[in-house]
Amino acid sequence: MSSASAPFHLILAYPDSAHSDYLIQVVQSGGFNPSITVCPDLETLYAAAADSPTNTLLLTELVWDGGDISEVILSLSLANPRLAPIIVSAYDIQALLPAFFPFPSVHGMEDAATILKHIAAYAEDLRGQNFGDYQIREIQGLTYMARTYAAYQPAIRREVFLNIQPATASAEEKDAFRQLVRAQAGNIHPNIYAIYEENEVQGRLFLSQEPVTSPTLFELALQDFTFDARLLARVLNTASSTLLHMRMNSTPHQPISAAHITLSSEGVIKMLNTALPRSSTVPDEASEIATLARFLRSFIPPDEPFDPQLAALLDSMENGSTSLTHVASQSQSIDLALAPEKFVPQRQEALVAQQEISKARKTSFYALIAGTIALTISTIFILYKVLFGVVLEVPATNFQGQALIPAGTVKAGGKEIEVKAFYIDEYETTIGQYEKFLAAVEGQDTKPYLPPDWQGFKENFRPVDWDGMMKSVRTNTFYARVGEKLTRDHPVFNIDYADAYAYAKWAGKRLPSEAEWQRAAAGDEALPFPWGKETDRNFTNTGLDMNDDENKNIKAAGVDGFRGPAAVNAFRQKIKDTSPFGVKYLGGNVSEWVTALPEYGPLKDEQRVVRGGNFNTPALVPNHYRVPQPENTAQPYIGFRCASDSLVGSKIN
CATH class of the missing domain: 3.40.50.2300 (Response regulator)
Structure with a gap:
C-alpha cells in the first residue's frame, strides 16, 4: 500500500x-x-x-x-x-x-x-489500492478522525465501508479511535448498521462496517420528501425502539438527528451507529423524544388530513409527557392499525422517489440542493434547526495576541516616567471572553478577585444589563443602548473598575498602568494619537456619527461606519486606529479602565481612571489625556484590555 x-x-x-x-x-x-x-x-x-x-x-x-x-x-x-x-x-x-x-x-x-x-x-487518495484484505474503490467522505472509503473484501465477497485513520494520527488519536470503535462494536441491534472489524495495517487503524448506501432523512428532507402516516409510524417505531435499546443498555450516544436515520428504496429503515465511549453521557430522554418528533413533523404532507392518533403521539413527544417505551409501543400499534388487510409492497411512487435520491448520491446531489433547497440560505438554516434540534450559537473569535511594548519613557505632569517592558493585549477584552470568565467564577466568593483597596462588597461581576446584552448576541438583534447588533467579538462594556480588575486577575494578567497604556499608544515618538498626528475623526470610532445631525449633514454611522461600539477587529472605511506597536483601538471604540498612578495627579476618594476615546465622545482624545471616574461607574462606552509582565497568549510583533 x-x-x-x-x-x-x-x-x-x-x-x-x-x-x-x-x-x-x-x-x-x-x-x-x-x-x-x-x-x-x-x-x-x-x-x-x-x-x-x-x-x-x-x-x-x-x-x-x-x-x-x-x-x-x-x-x-x-x-x-x-x-x-x-x-x-x-x-x-x-x-x-x-x-x-x-x-x-x-x-x-x-x-x-x-x-x-x-x-x-x-488529501490522501487510496482508491485502487489494496489495504490489508480489502480493495479500496471510492471515497465516501469523512467520519470522526478517519477518511471513509467504499471497499471490497474478496475473501468473503463482501462490500464494506472502511474508516481509515491518517498515517499521521497521534497516540492519543489512536486511543480515542479505539475507544470509539469498541463502543460501537458493542452497540448491536438489528436496526443499527453493523461493525465488522477493527484492525491495523502498517500501523494504521481502520474500522470495517456495513456500507451505508441509503439516503438519510436529512437528505430526504432537502428533497421536500413527505411520508404517509404508516411510513412515518414505521420510522418512529424504528428510531424509538433503537434509542430505547441504547438507553436500556446505558449506551452513551450522539443525540438523535435526521442524519442518523436512513430509508432505502425498499422501505428498509436503519440507524447509524452513534455509540460513544463510556466516558461520554447518555442524552436526556425527553430531549431526544422531542427532537425526534420535531424532525418527523417536517415529513407530514402540508394541508392534508393526518392520522389523529399519530398527531396526538407527536404532540405528547414534544411536550415531554411520554417515554421511549410508550412511543415505541404506540407507534407499533399505529403501524399495525394502518396496515392494509392484505400486505402490499411499498407504494410505487415512494419507491421511485427514493431510488432517484439514491441515484443522486452517486451522481450530483447538488442538483437537488440547487433545485429545491437553494431557495434561500435561510430555508436550509431553518430546516437544519428542525432536523437536528440544535444550532451552534455564533462563538467568539479566539483573540490571544499580545504586543510586546519595549522599555521606554512617557511624560506625565512635565516629568518623564520610566516604563519597563511589558505585554498588552492587541484588542480590547470582548463580550465572548468576559462570558467565559463569568461562567468560570459563577458561585465563587468574589473577594479574592477584588482590588485590595476596593471599598464595599460585590455580589458578582455581571455587567449592567448583561442579560440584555447577551440577548442581542444570541438573537442577532439591536441592543438599544448602543444602537448596534452585538456579537461576542464586541468589547465588553457596562462594567466598573472591579469587574475589569477581576477579569484580568482571573486571566492571569492585570490592568495596564496609565503610563503603560500611554506608552503602548504613543510609541517611541510620543505621538498625540495612536495612528500619528492627524486629527481626522474618520481614523477611529468616535461619537461624531453616533446619531443623525442634520445641521452638520452627518448620518448615523456615516463617518466611521459605526453608531455604537465596533467589534474589536472591525475596521471600516478610513479607520487607522493602530498604535506603533500594533495595538488596536486605543484611540476610540470604548474608553479603557487603567491603574492610576500618582505621577499624573491626585484623585478623589473612590475614583479611578479611564483612557482613550470612545464611540460616545465626538472629539478625538489625545494619548496623554486621563479621565477620572467613580470606581463603580459602568457605562456602555467604557471597557478595558489587559496587560502582563510576561507573554500570556501569542506574540503579534
Missing part, C-alpha cells in the same frame, strides 16, 4: 478574503500545490462543490456574517462524498462543537502546523 496525497483540489470558502489569502500561503509553505477555488460567498461555494473533482478538500469557516453554517457544510458533505471539509476557524468554537464532531477542526488560524497536518492526512 502506498500513500498518495496528490493531486488534489482545494476549495477555500471564507467571507473574508484575507483569510483565504493567508491559507493559500500556509498551504504553499507546506509544499502542496493543489488547484484552488476561492469562494467568498455561499452561492459560489455550492457551485464549486458541485463541480469539484473526486479528491477535494474544503477549508472553511463555520461562522459567516454572524451565522452558523454547519448545516450547509453537512449538506455539502452528504451531497458530495468526494468532498472532505476541514474547519479552520478564526473563532474559538471548540467548546461549542458536539462530541465526536465529524469534521476535523482547527481553532485559530495561526496554528499552521495543525492545518498542514490535516491537509496531508485528508
Whole structure:
C-alpha cells in the first residue's frame, strides 16, 4: 500500500478574503500545490462543490456574517462524498462543537502546523489500492478522525465501508479511535448498521462496517420528501425502539438527528451507529423524544388530513409527557392499525422517489440542493434547526495576541516616567471572553478577585444589563443602548473598575498602568494619537456619527461606519486606529479602565481612571489625556484590555 496525497483540489470558502489569502500561503509553505477555488460567498461555494473533482478538500469557516453554517457544510458533505471539509476557524468554537464532531477542526488560524497536518492526512487518495484484505474503490467522505472509503473484501465477497485513520494520527488519536470503535462494536441491534472489524495495517487503524448506501432523512428532507402516516409510524417505531435499546443498555450516544436515520428504496429503515465511549453521557430522554418528533413533523404532507392518533403521539413527544417505551409501543400499534388487510409492497411512487435520491448520491446531489433547497440560505438554516434540534450559537473569535511594548519613557505632569517592558493585549477584552470568565467564577466568593483597596462588597461581576446584552448576541438583534447588533467579538462594556480588575486577575494578567497604556499608544515618538498626528475623526470610532445631525449633514454611522461600539477587529472605511506597536483601538471604540498612578495627579476618594476615546465622545482624545471616574461607574462606552509582565497568549510583533 502506498500513500498518495496528490493531486488534489482545494476549495477555500471564507467571507473574508484575507483569510483565504493567508491559507493559500500556509498551504504553499507546506509544499502542496493543489488547484484552488476561492469562494467568498455561499452561492459560489455550492457551485464549486458541485463541480469539484473526486479528491477535494474544503477549508472553511463555520461562522459567516454572524451565522452558523454547519448545516450547509453537512449538506455539502452528504451531497458530495468526494468532498472532505476541514474547519479552520478564526473563532474559538471548540467548546461549542458536539462530541465526536465529524469534521476535523482547527481553532485559530495561526496554528499552521495543525492545518498542514490535516491537509496531508485528508488529501490522501487510496482508491485502487489494496489495504490489508480489502480493495479500496471510492471515497465516501469523512467520519470522526478517519477518511471513509467504499471497499471490497474478496475473501468473503463482501462490500464494506472502511474508516481509515491518517498515517499521521497521534497516540492519543489512536486511543480515542479505539475507544470509539469498541463502543460501537458493542452497540448491536438489528436496526443499527453493523461493525465488522477493527484492525491495523502498517500501523494504521481502520474500522470495517456495513456500507451505508441509503439516503438519510436529512437528505430526504432537502428533497421536500413527505411520508404517509404508516411510513412515518414505521420510522418512529424504528428510531424509538433503537434509542430505547441504547438507553436500556446505558449506551452513551450522539443525540438523535435526521442524519442518523436512513430509508432505502425498499422501505428498509436503519440507524447509524452513534455509540460513544463510556466516558461520554447518555442524552436526556425527553430531549431526544422531542427532537425526534420535531424532525418527523417536517415529513407530514402540508394541508392534508393526518392520522389523529399519530398527531396526538407527536404532540405528547414534544411536550415531554411520554417515554421511549410508550412511543415505541404506540407507534407499533399505529403501524399495525394502518396496515392494509392484505400486505402490499411499498407504494410505487415512494419507491421511485427514493431510488432517484439514491441515484443522486452517486451522481450530483447538488442538483437537488440547487433545485429545491437553494431557495434561500435561510430555508436550509431553518430546516437544519428542525432536523437536528440544535444550532451552534455564533462563538467568539479566539483573540490571544499580545504586543510586546519595549522599555521606554512617557511624560506625565512635565516629568518623564520610566516604563519597563511589558505585554498588552492587541484588542480590547470582548463580550465572548468576559462570558467565559463569568461562567468560570459563577458561585465563587468574589473577594479574592477584588482590588485590595476596593471599598464595599460585590455580589458578582455581571455587567449592567448583561442579560440584555447577551440577548442581542444570541438573537442577532439591536441592543438599544448602543444602537448596534452585538456579537461576542464586541468589547465588553457596562462594567466598573472591579469587574475589569477581576477579569484580568482571573486571566492571569492585570490592568495596564496609565503610563503603560500611554506608552503602548504613543510609541517611541510620543505621538498625540495612536495612528500619528492627524486629527481626522474618520481614523477611529468616535461619537461624531453616533446619531443623525442634520445641521452638520452627518448620518448615523456615516463617518466611521459605526453608531455604537465596533467589534474589536472591525475596521471600516478610513479607520487607522493602530498604535506603533500594533495595538488596536486605543484611540476610540470604548474608553479603557487603567491603574492610576500618582505621577499624573491626585484623585478623589473612590475614583479611578479611564483612557482613550470612545464611540460616545465626538472629539478625538489625545494619548496623554486621563479621565477620572467613580470606581463603580459602568457605562456602555467604557471597557478595558489587559496587560502582563510576561507573554500570556501569542506574540503579534
